[in-house]
Amino acid sequence: MEIDSIDAVQELLAGQGYVCGRPLGTVAFLALRLGRPLFLEGEAGTGKTEVAKALAGALGRRLIRLQCYEGLGTAEAVAEWNFAAQMVAIRAAEAAGTDAQHLKSELFSEEYLIERPLLQAMRPQDGGAPVLLIDEIDRTDEPFEAFLLEALSDFQVTIPELGTIRAPEPPIVVLTSNRTREVHDALKRRCLYHWVDYPSFEREMEILSARVPEAKGTLSREVVAFVQRLRAEDLFKRPGVAETIDWAKCLLALDAVALSPEVIADTLGAILKYQDDIQRVEGSVAKAVLDDARARLATEG
Numbered sequence: 001m002e003i004d005s006i007d008a009v010q011e012l013l014a015g016q017g018y019v020c021g022r023p024l025g026t027v028a029f030l031a032l033r034l035g036r037p038l039f040l041e042g043e044a045g046t047g048k049t050e051v052a053k054a055l056a057g058a059l060g061r062r063l064i065r066l067q068c069y070e071g072l073g074t075a076e077a078v079a080e081w082n083f084a085a086q087m088v089a090i091r092a093a094e095a096a097g098t099d100a101q102h103l104k105s106e107l108f109s110e111e112y113l114i115e116r117p118l119l120q121a122m123r124p125q126d127g128g129a130p131v132l133l134i135d136e137i138d139r140t141d142e143p144f145e146a147f148l149l150e151a152l153s154d155f156q157v158t159i160p161e162l163g164t165i166r167a168p169e170p171p172i173v174v175l176t177s178n179r180t181r182e183v184h185d186a187l188k189r190r191c192l193y194h195w196v197d198y199p200s201f202e203r204e205m206e207i208l209s210a211r212v213p214e215a216k217g218t219l220s221r222e223v224v225a226f227v228q229r230l231r232a233e234d235l236f237k238r239p240g241v242a243e244t245i246d247w248a249k250c251l252l253a254l255d256a257v258a259l260s261p262e263v264i265a266d267t268l269g270a271i272l273k274y275q276d277d278i279q280r281v282e283g284s285v286a287k288a289v290l291d292d293a294r295a296r297l298a299t300e301g
C-alpha cells in the first residue's frame with residue numbers, strides 16, 4: 001500500500017488495531033515522508049510504544065527495539081566482541097601454529113561480532129528498512145543521548161576495530177519518552193515531536209472496542225467513563241489506556257455486567273498501581289467517581 005496521505009497512515013494503523021487521531025497521523029505521515037525520526041512523549045500507558053509496533057506490522061517491516069535504561073552503553077546498544085568465541089579461536093590457532101597477524105584480523109572480523117539493536121537496524125533487511133524503536137530514552141544518561149544523536153544524524157555507527165557501518169536505507173526511527181527528565185533539545189530538533197495525551201471518551205471507547213471487542217454495552221461505557229473521571233483525581237500515578245484495557249479484561253473474567261462500588265473495590269489494583277492511590281480512592285471516592293461517571297453517561301445519552 002502506497003503511503004501518500006495522512007488518511008493512509010491512519011488506515012494502516014487501524015488495520016493493526018491502533019486507533020490513531022489526526023494529529024498523530026499527521027506527524028507519523030511526515031516522519032515517513034521526510035525520513036525523520038518520530039519522537040513520542042507522554043504519560044505512561046498512552047500508546048507510545050505501540051505506535052512503533054503497529055507501524056512495523058502495517059508496513060511489513062522488521063521491528064528492532066532498543067530498550068533504554070540507566071547505564072546503557074554502546075556494548076549493549078551497538079555491538080560487542082564475542083570474547084568466548086575469540087578465546088576458542090585463539091586456542092585453536094595456537095594449536096595449529098597460525099601466524100599472529102593473520103589471527104588478529106580474523107578475530108576482529110564480523111564473524112566474532114555480536115550485533116545489538118542499533119547495528120542491526122543499520123543492516124539491510126528483507127522487505128525494506130526496519131522500524132527502530134528506541135524506547136524510553138529518558139531513562140538513559142546524557143552521554144548516551146549525545147551518541148544517539150550522532151548515530152541518528154547520519155544513520156551510521158563506528159566500531160573502532162572494524163570501521164564505519166552505514167545504513168544503505170535509513171531505518172524508520174521511533175523514540176519514546178515518559179518525560180522523567182527532559183531530553184536534550186539537539187536530539188529533539190532532529191525529530192518530529194508529538195505529545196501523546198490521554199484519549200477523549202470517544203477515542204478511548206474506540207480503543208477499547210479495538211482491543212477488547214468482547215467488552216460491550218454498559219460495562220465498557222462505564223469502565224471508560226470511570227477511568228476518564230478518575231484521571232481528574234489527585235493521584236500519584238493516573239491510569240493509562242493500558243489500565244483501561246486490563247480492567248475491562250478483569251471485569252469480563254469476573255462476569256461483571258456493570259460497575260458497582262463492590263466490584264470496583266475488588267479490582268482497583270488493575271487501574272491503580274500504588275497503595276497510596278488505592279487507599280485514597282477506595283470507598284467514598286470510588287463511589288463519587290462512579291456517580292459522576294454515570295451522570296456524564298446519562299447526559300450524553
Ligand SMILES: Nc1ncnc2c1ncn2[C@@H]1O[C@H](COP(=O)(O)OP(=O)(O)OP(=O)(O)O)[C@@H](O)[C@H]1O
Pocket residue numbers: 017018019020042043044045046047048049050051176178207210211241242245
Ligand atoms: N490508540 C491506541 N490504539 C490501540 N491500542 C492502544 C492505543 N493506545 C494505547 N493502546 C494500548 O494500550 C497499551 C499500552 O500501550 P503502550 O505500551 O504503547 O503505552 P506506552 O505509552 O508505551 O506506555 P509506557 O510509557 O508505560 O511504556 C497497549 O496494550 C496498547 O495496545
Ligand SMILES: [Mg+2]
Pocket residue numbers: 048049050135176
Ligand atoms: Mg512504552
